[in-house]
Amino acid sequence: MNALRPSPRATKTVVFIAVAVVTNSFGNLMLALGMDRMPAFTHVPFVHYLAGLLANPFLLPGAALSAVYTLAQISLFSWADLSFVIPCTAASYAVTTLLGQFILGEQVEWARWLGVLLITCGVVLVAETPVATKPHPAEIRC
Amino acid sequence: MLKWALILFTVFASSGGDILCARGMASGGELSDFGPSGLGRAVRYIVTRRMVILGGLCYALAFFSLLGLLRVAALSVAVPATALSFVVDTIGARYVLREHIPWKRWAGVACVTVGVILTVRSGPSLSMARTQHAPVHAVAARGHASDRAASVVLP
Numbered sequence: 001m002n003a004l005r006p007s008p009r010a011t012k013t014v015v016f017i018a019v020a021v022v023t024n025s026f027g028n029l030m031l032a033l034g035m036d037r038m039p040a041f042t043h044v045p046f047v048h049y050l051a052g053l054l055a056n057p058f059l060l061p062g063a064a065l066s067a068v069y070t071l072a073q074i075s076l077f078s079w080a081d082l083s084f085v086i087p088c089t090a091a092s093y094a095v096t097t098l099l100g101q102f103i104l105g106e107q108v109e110w111a112r113w114l115g116v117l118l119i120t121c122g123v124v125l126v127a128e129t130p131v132a133t134k135p136h137p138a139e140i141r142c
Numbered sequence: 143m144l145k146w147a148l149i150l151f152t153v154f155a156s157s158g159g160d161i162l163c164a165r166g167m168a169s170g171g172e173l174s175d176f177g178p179s180g181l182g183r184a185v186r187y188i189v190t191r192r193m194v195i196l197g198g199l200c201y202a203l204a205f206f207s208l209l210g211l212l213r214v215a216a217l218s219v220a221v222p223a224t225a226l227s228f229v230v231d232t233i234g235a236r237y238v239l240r241e242h243i244p245w246k247r248w249a250g251v252a253c254v255t256v257g258v259i260l261t262v263r264s265g266p267s268l269s270m271a272r273t274q275h276a277p278v279h280a281v282a283a284r285g286h287a288s289d290r291a292a293s294v295v296l297p
Contacts (some may be wrong), residue, residue: 124252
């Protein structure tokens with residue numbers, strides 16, 4: 001039975017990838033919503049533009065979500081291969097396309113859905129490979 | 143032209159950040175304590191590694207480049223386009239980080255690359271995406287029409 005149970009590292013990897021995918025997708029959505037509310041950079045003084053960035057209700061939360069995504073991904077690098085982590089977090093591209101279609105109302109053509117399907121197949125293929133292919137230094141408690 | 147320049151800049155800055163951060167984190171030990179007390183130590187550990195700091199600078203460049211990209215391209219075009227960094231990352235992982243990459247990973251990257259080409263070349267233009275196809279509820283969520291018109295002017 002123990003052989004069927006996922007290892008702590010596998011569980012930790014799935015959790016961190018899920019956090020990275022969700023925060024990246026919603027972070028990008030909020031940044032897009034925020035930038036759409038900004039005036040053209042060339043039309044206003046720089047200080048006013050900066051104040052607009054800080055007062056924008058979407059940009060700071062979007063940046064915070066992007067920061068969580070970055071920290072989750074960098075943490076993954078301490079035990080998993082770069083070539084494993086990066087393609088696995090590609091699930092966020094599918095989620096982002098769904099958000100673009102259903103929340104922003106962007107038109108998504110069939111060819112792009114096919115592209116999203118291929119990206120998803122790629123993620124599945126990579127997820128079937130080992131998390132790490134070279135020995136890592138011993139586990140640390142930082 | 144500007145859209146493609148921003149896509150390439152975002153991709154290479156992002157991949158440079160990934161490779162630097164991966165090298166910096168892989169040279170230390172595996173993070174394992176993410177509890178309430180361990181989380182702060184983990185963040186401090188991450189932000190004090192030199193390679194990670196350099197990688198963070200690359201991420202900052204990629205972030206601002208992405209902001210510019212989001213102004214000239216629709217979200218569902220701009221973000222999938224940055225998936226080109228999968229190819230650059232995988233090549234960097236193989237030849238810079240010396241990772242062993244099984245055939246399934248290469249196949250996965252090939253699928254992602256074809257997927258990216260499909261998603262980018264079928265994307266609508268800025269004006270189409272923002273003025274013709276956006277339904278009423280989406281227009282309301284994006285602010286005033288004058289903002290959308292002004293957003294066509296590049297920063």
